[in-house]
Amino acid sequence: MAYPIDVRLGQQHYLDFQEDQLPIYNSKPGNVTLSVSNSYAIVQAAIKRAQTRLFEDNFVPWRFHPRNSNFEPATNSTRTYVSGITIRQSATDPVGVNKPLAGAVNESYTLSISRDGAVKITAVSSVGILRALETFTQLFYQHSSDAGVYTPRAPVYISDAPKFSHRGLNLDVARSYFAPSDVMRTIDALSWNKFNRLHLHATDAQTWPLDIPALPNLSKNGAYHPGLSYTPEELREIQAYGTARGIEVIIEIDMPGHTSSIGLTFPELITGLNIQPDWSTYANEPPSGGLKLNSSVVYAFLHTLWEDLLPRLAPYSAYFHTGGDEINENVYLFDETVKSNDTAVIQPLLQKFVDFNHGYARAAGLTPIVWEEMLLEWNLTLGSDVVVQTWLSDDAVLQSVSKGFKTLVGNYNKWYLDCGRGAWIDSLPTTASSAYPFNDYCSPTKNWRLIYSYDPLSGIPSNLSHLVLGGEVHMWTEQTDPINLDNIVWPRASAAAEVLWSGAKDEAGQNRSQIEASKRLGEMRERMVRRGVRSAPVQMAWCQQNGTQCAL
Numbered sequence: 001m002a003y004p005i006d007v008r009l010g011q012q013h014y015l016d017f018q019e020d021q022l023p024i025y026n027s028k029p030g031n032v033t034l035s036v037s038n039s040y041a042i043v044q045a046a047i048k049r050a051q052t053r054l055f056e057d058n059f060v061p062w063r064f065h066p067r068n069s070n071f072e073p074a075t076n077s078t079r080t081y082v083s084g085i086t087i088r089q090s091a092t093d094p095v096g097v098n099k100p101l102a103g104a105v106n107e108s109y110t111l112s113i114s115r116d117g118a119v120k121i122t123a124v125s126s127v128g129i130l131r132a133l134e135t136f137t138q139l140f141y142q143h144s145s146d147a148g149v150y151t152p153r154a155p156v157y158i159s160d161a162p163k164f165s166h167r168g169l170n171l172d173v174a175r176s177y178f179a180p181s182d183v184m185r186t187i188d189a190l191s192w193n194k195f196n197r198l199h200l201h202a203t204d205a206q207t208w209p210l211d212i213p214a215l216p217n218l219s220k221n222g223a224y225h226p227g228l229s230y231t232p233e234e235l236r237e238i239q240a241y242g243t244a245r246g247i248e249v250i251i252e253i254d255m256p257g258h259t260s261s262i263g264l265t266f267p268e269l270i271t272g273l274n275i276q277p278d279w280s281t282y283a284n285e286p287p288s289g290g291l292k293l294n295s296s297v298v299y300a301f302l303h304t305l306w307e308d309l310l311p312r313l314a315p316y317s318a319y320f321h322t323g324g325d326e327i328n329e330n331v332y333l334f335d336e337t338v339k340s341n342d343t344a345v346i347q348p349l350l351q352k353f354v355d356f357n358h359g360y361a362r363a364a365g366l367t368p369i370v371w372e373e374m375l376l377e378w379n380l381t382l383g384s385d386v387v388v389q390t391w392l393s394d395d396a397v398l399q400s401v402s403k404g405f406k407t408l409v410g411n412y413n414k415w416y417l418d419c420g421r422g423a424w425i426d427s428l429p430t431t432a433s434s435a436y437p438f439n440d441y442c443s444p445t446k447n448w449r450l451i452y453s454y455d456p457l458s459g460i461p462s463n464l465s466h467l468v469l470g471g472e473v474h475m476w477t478e479q480t481d482p483i484n485l486d487n488i489v490w491p492r493a494s495a496a497a498e499v500l501w502s503g504a505k506d507e508a509g510q511n512r513s514q515i516e517a518s519k520r521l522g523e524m525r526e527r528m529v530r531r532g533v534r535s536a537p538v539q540m541a542w543c544q545q546n547g548t549q550c551a552l
Helices: 039-055 126-137 180-192 217-222 232-243 260-264 296-313 329-333 343-363 394-402 448-453 485-489 492-502 514-530 541-545
Strands: 006-017 024-026 084-089 109-113 118-123 149-160 166-172 197-203 248-253 319-321 367-371 387-389 406-409 468-475
Touching: 039 084, 039 126, 084 126, 109 126, 118 126, 126 149, 126 180, 166 180, 166 492, 180 197, 180 232, 180 485, 180 514, 217 260, 232 248, 232 296, 248 296, 248 319, 296 343, 329 343, 343 367, 394 406, 448 492, 448 514, 468 485, 468 492, 492 514, 514 541
Parallel strands: 024 084, 084 118, 166 197, 166 468, 197 248, 319 367, 367 387, 387 406, 406 468
Antiparallel strands: 006 149, 109 118, 109 149
């Protein structure tokens, strides 16, 4: 859906596309040398996928034209066909193109279609070619007579590049389990919307669904049910699947809070494990429990965990998320190595804990990411390489960049997709009246218009805006599972995708038009549905067929 930076349209006419017209990918010696051995294969696979999208998964755009109007080219009209497609990569792919740090890979591209049907795509990197191919497929529609595909947008010249270098979705795969096929379907949808990151919140208090061969009982005891965990092979497949589509998969192991699932195997590592019934004194949600902060046994466990996991992640990602949100001080009253809920006592022990984990991440070649509390609540000393992920407020973004840290946005009042579905906590008879009308903590629902209105740079001085790498929309899954995942995430995440790719402001510095975005989002929804993602609708068809008649 993401709107390109520069689009120039000539006098328009219809252009048809035949299935046997294959693109030519220009990567011959003397033109470009690919430093990553699989870049050529990745582009060739993307070309094949583009063919499928064009000729097998396209859609008839009847919803976006007045009823009974002649919006398609006549089947007996003179046709101009795509006469050739040339794809050229103009520079060598950088080392690590498959797992870049934010901004390390140039995703820009140009795309032109001439009046006589010549198509040219030029990009600096193979990733840019992937983005261009996605735009190209979105220019074409299926003819209702099944007479092939056509575009009404020719001639056209597009010059495009992302506003932000980190454009992601955070998917919680711990509170609900999602099969690899669900995750990979989500990766597909992310790539269509020009995201470039999938952040998997892989473990939490409720489950440990990640197989660690050196600690086999972690997932054996910690998964909801046998088979509901990711094997090393499945995790590698997910990450490689993302790489092939320009999506870097980042794994988060949240700690020291949100770790009580470890206690199902190693109860001696966890303090305040599943205290009932007063769990809310010791955790934001049940079950309570956190890793002990000054225990040699905990550090031995972490050594084994990181030595197993991190080398497996490093080939596919430049980052590792070490968590750090919602640490509850009260659980440390039960920690025999701390025996206090005083933050002044806990803070230096937390500093040692985080330093230990970040040391292992860096040794594996991974850059740490933390939740904002590590910097802004616990005032830890963090390395200059650490990325701070904010979620509580826009002021947190300003505070983080003011301290000199690269920062991700994702204000829960704007970009939390789980909000507005009502309380998932059951109310006891004694508390039901005070819980009425049973809203969740972040109601109301964050509809696509609210998501689209969010400016990641709001309130950020221009001299600090470069530290805002981008952001993520968040899908926490207390009430989401594979059955409703697609229609909870999409098309609302598409609205965030356009903000992160195109920016929240237009060329004149004004907020982008929701009326214009509504049609783009509606079309994107139809494409996703046709491609197998069960996205929720944007509007009823009557509104989409009648322009601005549903506007006030």
